[in-house]
Amino acid sequence: MKSTSYSEKTLDHFRNPRNVGVLEGDDVAIGRVGNPVCGDLMEMYIRVRDDRIEDIKFQTFGCGSAVATSSMITELVKGMTLDEALKVTRSDVADALDGLPPIKMHCSNLAADALHDAINNWRQGIKLEPMDPLAVPAKACGPQAPAAPAATEAAPAVAEPAGADDYLGKGYYRSRPDPAHLQDLRLLVVDAGPDSLAYALEAAGQAARVVFLSPAAYLPGDADLKARAKQSDLKILLRSEPLALGGEGVLEKIRVHDLDEDEEYELFVDAVVFLTKS
Amino acid sequence: MKTEHPARDRPLVYLDYQAAKPVDPRVVEAMLPYFTERFANPASLHTMGDEAAEAMESARRTIAAFINARPEEIIFTSGATESNNLALVGYALRNRRKGNHIVISEMEHISIHNLAKYLEKNGFEVSRIPLDLYGRVDPAKVRARIRDDTILVSVGMASNEIGTLQPIREIGELLQGKGIAFHTDAVAAEGLLPLDVERDHLDLMSLSSNDIYGPRGLGVLYVRKGIPLTPLMIGGGQENGLRSGSENVAAIVGMSRAAEIMREEREQEVARLRTLRDRLIEGVLATVPKSFLNGHPSARLANNAHFRFTGIEGESLVLLLRDEGIQAATGSACSSKTLEPSHTLIACGLLHEEAHGSLELTLGRFTRPEDIEAALEAVPRAVRRLRQLSPLYKEEVPS
Numbered sequence: 001m002k003s004t005s006y007s008e009k010t011l012d013h014f015r016n017p018r019n020v021g022v023l024e025g026d027d028v029a030i031g032r033v034g035n036p037v038c039g040d041l042m043e044m045y046i047r048v049r050d051d052r053i054e055d056i057k058f059q060t061f062g063c064g065s066a067v068a069t070s071s072m073i074t075e076l077v078k079g080m081t082l083d084e085a086l087k088v089t090r091s092d093v094a095d096a097l098d099g100l101p102p103i104k105m106h107c108s109n110l111a112a113d114a115l116h117d118a119i120n121n122w123r124q125g126i127k128l129e130p131m132d133p134l135a136v137p138a139k140a141c142g143p144q145a146p147a148a149p150a151a152t153e154a155a156p157a158v159a160e161p162a163g164a165d166d167y168l169g170k171g172y173y174r175s176r177p178d179p180a181h182l183q184d185l186r187l188l189v190v191d192a193g194p195d196s197l198a199y200a201l202e203a204a205g206q207a208a209r210v211v212f213l214s215p216a217a218y219l220p221g222d223a224d225l226k227a228r229a230k231q232s233d234l235k236i237l238l239r240s241e242p243l244a245l246g247g248e249g250v251l252e253k254i255r256v257h258d259l260d261e262d263e264e265y266e267l268f269v270d271a272v273v274f275l276t277k278s
Numbered sequence: 279m280k281t282e283h284p285a286r287d288r289p290l291v292y293l294d295y296q297a298a299k300p301v302d303p304r305v306v307e308a309m310l311p312y313f314t315e316r317f318a319n320p321a322s323l324h325t326m327g328d329e330a331a332e333a334m335e336s337a338r339r340t341i342a343a344f345i346n347a348r349p350e351e352i353i354f355t356s357g358a359t360e361s362n363n364l365a366l367v368g369y370a371l372r373n374r375r376k377g378n379h380i381v382i383s384e385m386e387h388i389s390i391h392n393l394a395k396y397l398e399k400n401g402f403e404v405s406r407i408p409l410d411l412y413g414r415v416d417p418a419k420v421r422a423r424i425r426d427d428t429i430l431v432s433v434g435m436a437s438n439e440i441g442t443l444q445p446i447r448e449i450g451e452l453l454q455g456k457g458i459a460f461h462t463d464a465v466a467a468e469g470l471l472p473l474d475v476e477r478d479h480l481d482l483m484s485l486s487s488n489d490i491y492g493p494r495g496l497g498v499l500y501v502r503k504g505i506p507l508t509p510l511m512i513g514g515g516q517e518n519g520l521r522s523g524s525e526n527v528a529a530i531v532g533m534s535r536a537a538e539i540m541r542e543e544r545e546q547e548v549a550r551l552r553t554l555r556d557r558l559i560e561g562v563l564a565t566v567p568k569s570f571l572n573g574h575p576s577a578r579l580a581n582n583a584h585f586r587f588t589g590i591e592g593e594s595l596v597l598l599l600r601d602e603g604i605q606a607a608t609g610s611a612c613s614s615k616t617l618e619p620s621h622t623l624i625a626c627g628l629l630h631e632e633a634h635g636s637l638e639l640t641l642g643r644f645t646r647p648e649d650i651e652a653a654l655e656a657v658p659r660a661v662r663r664l665r666q667l668s669p670l671y672k673e674e675v676p677s
Contacts, residue, residue: 014597020667036631036670039591039610039619043669059669063593063610067667130669186411186627208411209627235629248422252408268384268408268627 006064007098013068018075021057022130023047030128031118034110040066042114043130044074048122052081058114065104069093069111082119088112158192158215160274161254163245171251173273182207185270188254189213190242192274197221197229199275204232211235211269213242215259245272291649292605295581295642296438296466301532302491302643308535309493312528319524321516330527337534344537345473345483345500353499353517354525358465359389360511361484361499364520365461366393368507369430369482370402376457377427383407383415384625385437385444387463391621407433409625412574413442417449430459435467439609439622439638440573441582443467450479459505465489469540469643470548470579481505487529491643492536496529551641552580554650558639559583561654566661568671572623572636581641584609585657586623589671590664591634598660604653609636 006014023045034041040062047055056078060070073093077085090108094100100108121128164172176199187207189200191214198221200212212234219226219236229236243255243264253266312333318326320334335349342349355361370380382394384406394404405423407415415433424431431453436443446462453460461482464473468489475483482505487496501507501520513522563569568588587595592610599606609620610633619633639653665671 011597014594015601017667036634038630039593039634041669059667061589061668061670062591064597066591067594184411211629235632237629247408248405248419250422252419267629268625270410 005101006068007100010065010068010097010100013071013097014064017058017060017067017071019057019071019078020059021045022059023055023057027054029118029122029126030130031114031116031121032128033113033117034062034066036061039063040107040110042066042070042110044070044114044118046115046118046122048082051083052079053077053085054079062110063104063107065100065107066110068097069100069108070114072096073111073115077115082122086116086119088115158190158241160276161190161242161245161272164274167245167247167251167272170249171247171271172245173271174276176275177271177273179203179206182271184208186268187211187271187273188242188267188269190272190274191216191220193277194220195275197225199273200234201225201228201232203273204234207271209233209235211237211267213237213240213256215239215241242272242274290603290605291652293639293641293645293649293653294605294607295645296638296640297607298494299488299491299642300644301488301493302536302539304539305492305532305535309528309532312531316527320527321514321524334525334527334530337530340534341485341498341537344541345475345485346477347475347500348503350518351475351500351503353501353520354530355497355499355521356495356526357497358463358484358486358489359497360521361486361497362387362389362393362463364499364507364510365482365484366390366397366430366432368510368520369459369461369505370397372506372508373429373459374402377425377429379403379405379425379428381405381407381420381423381428381431383433383444384409385413385415385442385622386432386434387438387465388621390432390434390463409442409622411627412577413437413440413572413622413626414574414577415444415449417445417452420449421452424453424456424458428456428458430461432461432463435462435464435471436579437573437622438466439620440584440626441466441579441640442573443471443577443579446478446480454479467579469544470551470581472544475500475502487533487536490533490536490540492533493529496526496533498533547643548580551645554645554647555581555583555641557647558641558650558653561650562657565654565658569661572626572628581645583639583641584636585639586628586632586636587661588632588635589668590661592636594664595635595637595660598663599656602652602656602660604656606653607638607640609638610634 028045028047031044043059045057046053056074058070058074060067077088090112093108093111185207186209187203188211189196200210204210217239239259241257243257245251246253253268255264256267257264316329318330320331338349338352342352380402382390398404407419433444433449435446450460459481462480463484465486481502483500485498488494507520509520511522516522570586572584572586592608596606596608609623619630623633
């Protein structure tokens with residue numbers, strides 16, 4: 001079956017999603033699951049009064065079924081007590097939509113998980129901030145997104161990737177490369193200390209594309225630097241560490257470790273900068 | 279499951295020529311007699327068999343001329359996938375004693391990638407040439423992967439997804455005299471670039487009939503004289519013993535007519551497509567904030583426009599465009615059977631989340647200026663709507 005063989009009801013909820021938006025206030029809790037890396041991210045906002053879901057809104061980045069399941073679950077649980085809402089399962093959502101293509105069943109999982117996350121956060125008094133597009137973890141495609149570490153957590157130290165000595169002068173740099181060498185290249189800057197983000201921003205005007213990779217959960221540096229990073233075309237990979245360099249003779253790719261999911265993957269790059277203190 | 283087409287009262291705008299092309303009516307006309315009157319088997323000894331054989335051999339000459347090859351170097355297959363199978367598996371199995379190593383690029387069509395995996399499972403070693411930011415193969419990186427036991431290099435003529443053109447001639451030149459066979463899957467480029475197996479020093483080339491507006495279910499493998507292959511389809515020994523099965527004469531006549539038309543009209547048509555395509559690219563990039571062109575800005579197929587949009591997902595975009603009557607494609611994982619994003623976009627160095635937000639629009643012979651205008655209205659509107667739903671896109675607030 002095609003991934004897009006959706007029921008009429010699913011298409012209707014996709015075309016006309018109900019309860020889109022955000023809620024604010026002391027009686028609001030936020031739930032969040034998914035990851036843009038995997039192609040879906042959901043945020044559920046619930047307003048709770050007398051242990052009931054008085055109002056509910058959502059925002060979703062994802063495929064047709066991700067949007068439709070988010071919309072459907074908001075309709076299903078509006079007005080329910082929190083206990084009733086916790087009993088709503090993925091198959092309730094899928095059934096209410098007259099079924100989903102088998103390959104898209106995980107989407108209904110996500111919608112139920114986002115709602116349950118919001119309820120649990122309400123009960124535990126956890127206040128999530130609305131999504132910051134820059135604080136996106138690197139590559140986590142599990143059904144349950146990990147809880148974001150506290151902002152105050154110190155960034156773990158990062159080690160140089162394996163093969164650093166072999167690729168020195170062949171795409172790997174321990175000091176700032178000559179900007180003339182970066183034209184048309186894909187550059188990856190490792191967060192190796194306080195100067196790294198500033199350098200990555202500078203390099204964004206020199207290389208064709210710059211990725212900033214950091215083990216931290218949030219961008220390092222002062223507010224000004226963060227603001228500049230948000231306005232730049234810099235690509236940011238958080239909660240990630242460089243594992244190993246690869247390539248035939250010259251640097252062609254880097255193996256990256258996603259700390260949240262404990263997964264590894266390869267990223268194609270032409271140059272890697274790891275500013276060692278000197 | 280039933281699917282509704284809310285836009286069916288309007289003409290649909292087809293911008294997915296990379297996936298399938300209509301058969302040109304002139305081709306259909308040429309084919310028709312071969313279904314009913316001239317239906318005989320070209321292997322038969324009677325008069326009608328001779329007529330069918332003559333029609334087939336005449337078509338073979340036309341198609342050979344289309345790629346500057348000799349008629350006996352044209353092998354008819356059931357399509358480009360079978361041509362790729364015969365080229366890679368047929369060559370690797372037959373030439374194993376010469377070596378065990380095969381080189382492909384990261385840009386290849388999925389059929390080549392899966393054939394490479396199949397050969398790896400069967401004891402061959404495969405090296406993959408990485409791409410630059412724009413999806414191009416650097417000939418120096420091909421050279422760096424050549425070993426004493428390399429028997430075959432396969433690099434597609436252009437990307438079937440992002441349209442980037444490859445330096446086939448340069449790669450062909452550097453492989454000259456090394457005893458390594460050079461194969462290209464030319465399907466994406468077939469109706470858009472002039473094909474010449476001599477100029478490019480090709481030993482094997484896969485072609486599809488549909489990609490020059492001929493019927494589906496027919497392909498060609500060009501096999502240079504003296505290049506030995508093991509057949510994969512065993513039977514009555516048709517096509518020089520390389521591809522058994524009674525030939526599909528009607529389709530072969532159709533592909534030949536399609537090649538004739540292409541030969542006459544290609545240059546003019548490419549210029550027309552490029553103008554339309556450039557209007558589409560410039561229009562989308564100018565009206566949609568945080569939109570980017572995938573692939574190479576100039577070294578790309580004249581009919582290809584491939585975008586990515588921050589903060590939205592491709593399958594949703596294709597579904598919304600469908601409601602507006604626009605037939606489009608995406609490299610998003612959610613649209614694929616494996617839930618993996620486009621291999622080509624990842625090989626260009628894009629992060630997964632970027633590859634998810636891609637949109638592929640491909641033009642063709644029957645694309646009209648009003649189709650481009652319709653897309654230029656619908657795409658920005660659909661992107662805006664999805665961004666309103668998305669937690670990942672915040673309107674820029676000047677600080």
